[in-house]
Amino acid sequence: MSTAIEAPVESPKPGGNVPLIELKGVGKSYGNIIALKDINLRVGAGEVCGVLGDNGAGKSTLIKIMAGLHQQSEGQLLVDGEECTFGSPKDALAKGIATVYQDLAVVGLMPVWRNFFLGQELRKGPLRALDTKSMRATTKEELFKMGIDLPDVDAPISSLSGGQRQCVAIARAIFFGARVLILDEPTAALGVKQSGMVLRYISAAKAQGFGVVFITHNPHHAHLVGDHFVLLNRGRQKLDCTYDEISLDELTQQMAGGDELETLNHELRRGK
Template sequence: MTTEIEHAPDTGAGAKVPLIEFKDVGKQYGNIIALKGINLRVHAGEVTCVLGDNGAGKSTLIKTMAGLHQPSEGEVRVDGEVTHLTSPKDALSKGIATVYQDLAVVGLMPVWRNFFLGQELRKGLIKSLDVQAMRATTKEELFKMGIDLPDVDAPISSLSGGQRQCVAIARAIFFGARVLILDEPTAALGVKQSGMVLRYITAAKEQGFGVVFITHNPHHAYMVGDHFVLLNRGRQKMDCTYDEISLDDLTQQMAGGDELETLTHELRR
């Protein structure tokens, strides 16, 4: 069921069409403006990092891109076509999958059950679970991600945080994702486990997937990112490529830029 990633079609100008694109997207909840004027492009074979502090609008952006919420204004385009994503299932049918921080796994269930949770393989006239096929497929798909689990019958809670993240990523890829939206995948992990997840993000990019990496860690973003977008209170404050910004500048912008310099000056007086 794993999909081959097709190269995005070229436009007349020779530029590749984004897998998903936001054009002046905004989202309001009554009088509260959660997002305003968001322009975002996700290309195949690239990692787009969306950075921002708590309350910056990252969660709303994820939910809008995943089809959970519909934008109040602006356009969402998939493969260049204006698209209305009505639900996460609708988004997944168009190749857009979201891996949330809680991973949507059941800790006491085996790894293979979690891999196929809600999309189990069945066989025969009575449609019984095809356990053998699901075990073999889970092991094979994880091995492609560089995880060689000796026992996919082990409860998923016995895996490290990094391994659980990679199970969720491999599951999304297997079920047809072309765009992977990763919600703070390294937030609760140590250095070693974060490194594991960052390697898999790079591997997904090299296989032609478009990756949206939501994070508040500029160091992690700069290690894997090709394109950086900074959100602040629902507004887009920065949009640049890897070649256009240094890690120091990215860190300063993430920390508040001029506001941080003013605070430092006040505290040093």
């Protein structure tokens, strides 16, 4: 499988200073439980926003709001500068907001081309039979456009590596009209080589004008491709800065807990 970008795909039109998607003062409460509070985030065309946080930081809730699964309790969600309310994931998709979840929502025993068109199959003729020839050809062509040279799209998708499956899922989202990709921990379960494949693919999507929200708990991966970083901690936003404003060491320190880590380190050293 090649990761070189062989040919460009049609890219979203850059919107100047208007973000593709923006959150302003967004919060989410479940009864008396505050899951998110005063979150601000913006992603423009050709930008990667790294959203970092440990388990329980609020990343999943943030994803669900942007994906249309949940509505925020407060604040605004804007697409192309206009306030929107998503009642379902279909509403988000209609605006070009696509989410690639960690489990990928693929059927392992089905071939790659069936997974590429899963739920959106092409049909032909009066009996509405599956147009398998077109779907095979389109899958191979679209993957190749995005730099994935897959010899056999009839192979079960479970036979692909984790990185390859991630790339197929991202290419599928782009083909069906995504302008903003929300990637849920795409490198969490991958080794170094496979993670590198996905990070190259994120960089390629960015170069072609797509907006990417990269959800991760890995500051090294975020810093490699990110233009902007948001750090969540217990539902609050603890960091909001650009690539030029923070080094990898500083980002790692913030992710690790900053002052809390220093205090713990001091306590442990005193005990020796």
